[in-house]
Amino acid sequence: MSRWLQAFHLLFYACLTFPTAVVALMGTGGGRPLTLGLAAGMGVYYWLFVVRRSEDLERLYPMAVHFTVLLVLLFLLVRREPVFELVQFGMCPLPYVMLPGRWGYAGAVALVLTTFLGTGRAAELAVNPGVLGGLLANAGLVTIMGLFAQHLVRAGEVGVLRERARLAREIHDTLAQGFSGIITQLEAAEQADDDLPAVRQRIAVAKRLARENLGEARRSVDALRPEPLNRARIDLALGDVAARWSSASGVPATVSVDGTRRPLEPEVEATLLRAAQEGLANAAKHAGARRVAITLSYMENEVTLDLLDDGTGFDTGTDAGTDAGAGADTGTDSRAGTSGGSGTVGNASGGYGLAAMRERAAAVGGTVTVESAPGEGTALCVSIPYA
Known part of the structure; x- marks a missing residue:
């Protein structure tokens, strides 16, 4: 935006x-300095x-005050020199950018009326219907510009929300898991206080986990790819x-x-790597697994990542094996958490x-x-079609 x-x-x-340039070069009369001063003041x-x-944009206060001041300056300029009517077109997006929600439409109406009154053509309405047509045309143009500006604002907001969600996922997939691993190691060290080695x-x-996650934190801030993928292709990064x-x-x-290996989009590789990290983290925290197997499969139309553990498993209810893609209901996972929370997704099922x-x-x-299933471990599968 x-x-x-x-x-x-x-x-x-x-x-x-x-x-302003037209008035400075061609204007006449003693009022020209005042007109130029008003134009400079507006700028x-x-x-x-x-x-x-x-x-402060889109805050009713103070932007309504600033917009009103600009309208007053516009009125004075148009009143003095009709050529300043052009400024109205430069102000078309401003009501929708400066004012929140429906206030933008009120500001647009005020903009059109200010310019119209400034030109002094209001008195001609009764005798010249064409004046009304010009007024309606100006109103239509300002409305179109406003809809365009609002579309851009909404698109910017969606982009911000998506970026926030991405950063939240990055933090969870890196720092949160890293701190969890560090805490686990330190707790184990406390319990082994009699065994110095x-x-x-x-x-x-x-210490190694702390260093790695410091690097991941820096990478997240720089919005780079996952650090293991900077050093190797996806299969080698998974092995690391x-x-x-x-x-x-x-x-x-x-x-x-x-x-057969084939090139993947960077976003696809990052998704597969993060899924593997999440599955491994939860297998360590909740599954009680004795071994974990990760399989990366290049199929005809898609690439899949399967992560299997032989942990305690959990009851997925009637939704076992159903698609857990975006928009799917999370009920299955919350049941898993309440029935023991074991397995690859385990406790994270009801969480982030x-x-x-x-x-x-x-x-x-x-x-x-x-x-x-209880006692039968957990299978996690991420499937992504080729671009």
Whole structure:
């Protein structure tokens, strides 16, 4: 949205500068300095209270006050020199950018009426129907510009919300899991206070996790790809993640690849990697698994990531194996949490973990499926079609 705001600002100053230049070069009479002063004052006021106060946009106060001041200046300029009617077109987006919600339409009506009254043509309405046509045409133009500006504002808001959701997923998938692993290692070190080598080993693992997650935090701030993917392709990155997880948890995790490797979009690779990290994290916290197997399969129309553990499993109820993609009901997962919360998704079912996984998969057109039963472990499958 910032680029569009810059475009709106440039439009305003272009529509103000042209009539100002016309008056400066061609104007006559002793009132010209006052007119030029009003034009300069309007430009300075707009810079100080609109351009430099973008954080206040769409706040009724103080933006309604600033918009009113601009209307007064516009009225005075048009009253003195009709050529300043052009400024109205530079102000078309402003009611919808400066004022919240329906107040934008009220501001648009005020803008049209201000210009109309400033030109002094109101007295001609009774004798010249064409004046009314011009007024309606101006109103239509301002409305169209307003709808366009509102569309851009809404698009910007959606983009902000999506970026917030992405950052929330990044934080959960990196920092939250990393801190959980560090806490686990430190708690284990506390319990092994009589075994100095074990304490040192646990502290060393905690320090390594802290360093890795510091790097991930920096990467998230820079909006880069997941750090393991910066060093290797997806299958090797999965092997690296599994090896580090096994070292920290003491549970063996294997990674295998089926099918012919093919290039994947960066977003797809990141989604698969994050799903594997989430599944491993929850297998360590909730499943009580003795081994975990990760399989990356390149199929004819899609790529899939399967993560299997031999943990305690949980009862998925009647929805077992159903699509857990975006928009699917989370009831299955909340039941899992209340019935013991074991398995790959485990406790995260009712929390942010699986929801984040679903959102990530949905963003690239994929789905998430969870299958489990008490005592039979858990199977997590992420399927993403090729672009």
